[in-house]
Amino acid sequence: MNWRHKDLIDLDDWTREELNLFLEQANYMEELLNRPIKKVPALRGKLIVNFFFEPSTRTRVSFELAEKMLSADVVNWSSSGSSVSKGETLRDTAWTLEAMGADAVVIRYGAVGSADYLSRKLKKASVFNAGDGTHGHPTQALLDLHSAWKKLGNLEGSRMAIVGDVLHSRVARSNIKAFSKMGVKVILSGPATLMPTDIPSLGAEYDPDPRSAVKDADMIYLLRIQKERQEQGLIPSLDEYHLRYGATEELVSLAGKDALVMHPGPINRRVEIASEVADGEQSIILKQVRSGVAVRMALLYLCLGGVRN
Amino acid sequence: MPQEKALVMTQQDMFRILKRIAIEIVERNKGLDDVVLLGIQRRGVYLANRLKDLFRDIEEVKVPTGELDITLYRDDIPTLLEQPVVHSTSIPVDIAGKKLILVDDVLYTGRTIRAALDALMDLGRPANVQLVILVDRGHRELPIQADYVGKNIPTSRSEMVEVRVTELDGEDKVVIIERNEV
Numbered sequence: 001m002n003w004r005h006k007d008l009i010d011l012d013d014w015t016r017e018e019l020n021l022f023l024e025q026a027n028y029m030e031e032l033l034n035r036p037i038k039k040v041p042a043l044r045g046k047l048i049v050n051f052f053f054e055p056s057t058r059t060r061v062s063f064e065l066a067e068k069m070l071s072a073d074v075v076n077w078s079s080s081g082s083s084v085s086k087g088e089t090l091r092d093t094a095w096t097l098e099a100m101g102a103d104a105v106v107i108r109y110g111a112v113g114s115a116d117y118l119s120r121k122l123k124k125a126s127v128f129n130a131g132d133g134t135h136g137h138p139t140q141a142l143l144d145l146h147s148a149w150k151k152l153g154n155l156e157g158s159r160m161a162i163v164g165d166v167l168h169s170r171v172a173r174s175n176i177k178a179f180s181k182m183g184v185k186v187i188l189s190g191p192a193t194l195m196p197t198d199i200p201s202l203g204a205e206y207d208p209d210p211r212s213a214v215k216d217a218d219m220i221y222l223l224r225i226q227k228e229r230q231e232q233g234l235i236p237s238l239d240e241y242h243l244r245y246g247a248t249e250e251l252v253s254l255a256g257k258d259a260l261v262m263h264p265g266p267i268n269r270r271v272e273i274a275s276e277v278a279d280g281e282q283s284i285i286l287k288q289v290r291s292g293v294a295v296r297m298a299l300l301y302l303c304l305g306g307v308r309n
Numbered sequence: 310m311p312q313e314k315a316l317v318m319t320q321q322d323m324f325r326i327l328k329r330i331a332i333e334i335v336e337r338n339k340g341l342d343d344v345v346l347l348g349i350q351r352r353g354v355y356l357a358n359r360l361k362d363l364f365r366d367i368e369e370v371k372v373p374t375g376e377l378d379i380t381l382y383r384d385d386i387p388t389l390l391e392q393p394v395v396h397s398t399s400i401p402v403d404i405a406g407k408k409l410i411l412v413d414d415v416l417y418t419g420r421t422i423r424a425a426l427d428a429l430m431d432l433g434r435p436a437n438v439q440l441v442i443l444v445d446r447g448h449r450e451l452p453i454q455a456d457y458v459g460k461n462i463p464t465s466r467s468e469m470v471e472v473r474v475t476e477l478d479g480e481d482k483v484v485i486i487e488r489n490e491v
Contacts, residue, residue, distance in 0.1 A: 028395040037431040040381035
């Protein structure tokens with residue numbers, strides 16, 4: 001097999017065939033999570049730097065676990081007290097990383113395009129985007145795809161409703177790309193103040209009413225509501241948001257018993273999701289977390305092995 | 310296109326050889342108690358299944374049979390031009406204390422078996438590990454040898470030994486192929 005990607009900035013240039021092969025590889029990686037000894041030597045000797053300039057717990061921990069299970073050497077470089085907070089530019093940081101001999105850099109950074117920029121500055125090392133501003137969060141999309149695919153099988157012709165703050169969501173943007181590529185129809189819903197203006201260009205449709213948006217959906221994907229959105233005047237109150245757009249048992253029942261409830265985490269109970277739904281039988285939120293490790297292992301393995309020009 | 314140079318095993322040869330190996334395994338282990346078969350992905354998996362069927366026919370015993378993928382244990386991942394894809398590993402029983410019969414198609418440098426042993430040790434602690442090989446073609450780079458050998462075939466490094474199985478390749482046979490100059 002010839003895996004042509006060295007970096008993962010976003011999923012624009014991944015084909016459906018590549019996604020299918022990737023999901024299968026992630027499945028085999030997930031098998032490892034069930035073993036008594038979870039570590040394999042595949043990336044022994046590779047140095048991976050986790051470069052996190054925005055708060056993140058699950059993405060960073062998930063990447064770190066994946067790296068350790070493949071026996072890579074891991075260095076965590078995060079914002080507080082680092083040279084970037086002392087005024088070093090991203091370009092100088094990139095060169096520093098290269099001088100240290102990093103084979104891969106996982107980057108989360110507030111500015112859109114930062115992962116792409118870093119990948120252009122680094123000649124040898126792979127770059128994995130763990131979130132760049134509101135642009136993209138491709139490994140989240142891959143893990144969402146993997147957990148949905150495991151439950152539903154072939155996703156062609158299925159429907160996904162994404163409800164919440166799409167405007168500020170890099171998760172939504174990456175997910176629309178990934179799921180549409182697999183033949184899923186994506187419907188966005190939420191308050192108009194939290195919707196981007198370019199919905200058709202994203203490849204999705206907008207339905208202001210979450211009740212009709214989730215009807216016949218095979219997947220209901222809730223986005224996290226940041227508390228600041230209320231202060232910014234984008235939503236009247238968290239309680240009111242919950243009543244109109246929150247995933248209550250009533251809202252989920254409109255989609256049917258087999259619909260999956262998904263959330264990228266961390267969840268705000270009684271804001272975008274009711275506790276009964278989050279902990280209910282249709283929720284695959286914890287399966288998504290498990291898929292996260294498997295998917296990141298598959299990514300590191302495929303992009304870091306082999307000889308490349 | 311690589312040239313098929315010689316046919317070294319027909320379907321009938323393959324069946325006879327596997328049957329002989331099955332009997333050797335029963336003899337050496339004084340029966341099939343605690344024996345577990347483990348085929349190495351990919352063609353070893355099918356050969357292990359053949360042995361399982363033979364045990365069923367000859368001894369009327371159902372031997373637990375699994376598959377082992379060694380890709381993540383290879384020592385040559387950073388030097389390969391094409392990234393090897395990972396296949397399934399499934400072990401049917403707890404291997405602790407079992408007599409583990411590893412099955413692979415060709416024994417060449419010995420590196421696959423080294424990787425398989427590492428993978429096995431991470432999965433449990435068998436009482437012993439025995440190795441079944443359909444074709445031993447020489448050129449070992451590690452001190453590894455098989456307990457049961459189908460056939461020794463001296464080869465040069467420019468040749469390839471290709472084991473074909475019906476399940477994957479539509480036919481059962483073993484051929485030697487001359488690698489073309491690259």
